[in-house]
Amino acid sequence: MKYDFHVLVIGVSAGGFRALHTILPMFPKDFSCPVIIVQHRMATDENFFVESLNSKCNMGVKEAEDKEQIEAGKIYIAPGGYHLLVEKNHILSLSVDEPVSYARPSVDVLFETAAQAFGAHLIGIILTGANCDGSEGIKNIKANKGLTIAQDPDTAEASMMPVSAIATGCVDFVLLLEDIPSFIIGLVEDHHGEC
Amino acid sequence: MDNQDIEIKVLMEAVHLKHGYDFRQYAGASLTRRVKKCLADTGLNNISDMIPLVIHDKAFFNSFLHNLSVNVTEMFRDPQFFLSLREKIVPYLKTFPFIKVWSVGVSTGEEVYSLVIVLKEEGLYEKSLIYATDFNDSVLESAQKGIYSIDNIKTSTLNYQKSGGKKSFGTYYHADYNSVIIDRSLKKNIVFANHNLATDSVFGEMNLILCRNVLIYFNKDLQERVLELFKNSLRAYGFLCLGSKETINFSGIVDSFVPIVKKQKIFQKKVNPAFEGVK
Incomplete structure (x- = not known):
């Protein structure tokens, strides 16, 4: 299968309400991912x-x-109480499997399945949070040649989740929250230039 | 197709040929995670290494099957659903001299006992017959026993109260050390039976079908088959209850049903196109 786009997955916990309200409105309406x-x-x-979020985002x-x-061009949020998974044919699935690291939805479950579905076309981002969910997922994304x-952590409301992700050695870039959207937009546009 | 997908496909083909259980139309992402978990327990290297085991080793297959099915449930899960059932559906069911209910994917039984408690408190239980089915015999056995860890009782009691429960929840179980056992009187009108949604067909005409958080594990084709099966298993004006994130909206049966409680995913089968459902 050939993709001409990237897919972005984001894992976030404590402090997420503010973090997402900061970065998501910075993506333009016609953002292709x-x-x-x-x-x-x-x-x-x-x-x-x-x-x-919908009222604040383009x-x-x-x-x-x-x-x-x-x-x-759409932003999908996992419903509370369900895991969110990505199928190989780019369809979303929900499940009520056991919580992973006490969490359902779990970042690890989303990242692991998205890594298998999108491989090198996946960009995974870990934001603020007070637990270790997402670290396994970051390893999976890296193993499937995605970008992480x-x-x-110094600027995160809760530093544990990014610290734990960085400690895996599989994080490519550590960025200030406000810089993440422009970094990704630049990256995606460059990629489209090559197509 | 990558190696892992090939191995899972062949493994599921072997399971189907040898044992008749059909996981071939399950949603891949969740199934893959559970197969990998099984593999981790065995200490083997490749998913395909489990193929000889599922064919030749009965004990292995039984535990494999148990791990493949999702048995995460609780009493009065989504209390608001049971409240809607009590307030919106029960009054209608009361108008019948006898009702048949199908609790699908009953797992370890918490869902069907919750349902029975509602029927009992509403004076419906004595005229009800409840079919509680699952494809997995080992969970059916647990469901039939109705023995649960005492750790979950606090959550269950809270859920029960939120669901409009009319009594003390303690009247429905007996505590014994670290377990509780469901009161015998709740079991007498339940028939526990093996039924596989992927392979079996209609076995009766129901007034009410509960199948919550089962369809999400299937791919679109299997979801469609099962919804059609439910349609054909309901009598006219019978009710279908799905999980809070499940819907009939994109399926072929959508025109045969009226949503009764939209948020709780309770639908009623109609017989003519103008029917607008019970209000």
Whole structure:
């Protein structure tokens, strides 16, 4: 299969509400990558989180649905209480498998399955969070030749998640939160230039 | 197709040929994760190394099958769903002299016992017959026993209260050291039986079908087959209840149903196109 696009996956926990509200509105409306996000949150959480992001972003933000085709220019958020997985044919799946590292949705589950589906076309980002979820996923992305980024832990509301990801030795770039969107936009545009 | 996909495909073909269990239309990402977990337990190197074991080693196959099925559940999971069932569906079911209910993918039984408690408190249980099915005999056995860890009782009790429960939850189980056993009176109208959604067909006309968080494990084709099976297993005006993130919207049966409680994914089968459902 041939891709002419990148896919972005983001894992974030404590402090995520502010971090996502900072970076996601910085992507333009016509940004060509799909963005798939696991933010740890309560299963009972109503749609407030998704609606709030959607009102602030240029790209469309929605809660991921089971067996939904991943489309360019959309931001998908994992529903509370479900794991979000990527199928090889670029469809999203949900599951209620056991929590991984006490988390459901789990960043590791999203990253691992996305790495297998998108290989070198995947960009994985770990943002603020107070646990180690996502570190295994970062290793998976690297093993499948994807690109990995962590938020600079000194500027993260909770540093443990980026620190843990960086400690795997599989993170390519450590960036300030505010610099992440322009870095990725530059990267994706360069890639399209080559196509 | 990469090596891992080939190995899983051949492994699932072997499982189907030898044992009749059909995982070939399961959603790949989750199945792959569970197969890898099985592999890690064996200490073998490759997924394909498990093929001789599933063919020749009965004990291995049984534990393999157990690990492949998803048995994560709790009592009164999504209390709001059970509240809707009690408030919106039960009054309608009360108008029948006798009702048949199918609890699909019953796993270790928490879901069906939750349902039975609602039926009992609403005075429906004595005129109900409940089929509780799963494709996995070992979980069916656990479901039938109804013995659970006492650790989960706090969550269950809280869920029960949020679901509109009318009694003390303690009246439904007996505690014994670290376990609780479900009261015998809740079991008498339940028939536990093996049924495989991927291979088996319609076996009765139901007033109510509960199948929550099962369809998400299937690919689109198998989801379609199963929804059609549910449609054909419901009598006119019967109810179908799916998981909170599952839907019939993109399936061929969408025009045969009316959403009754949209948020809780409760649908009612209609018989003519103008029918707008119970209100």
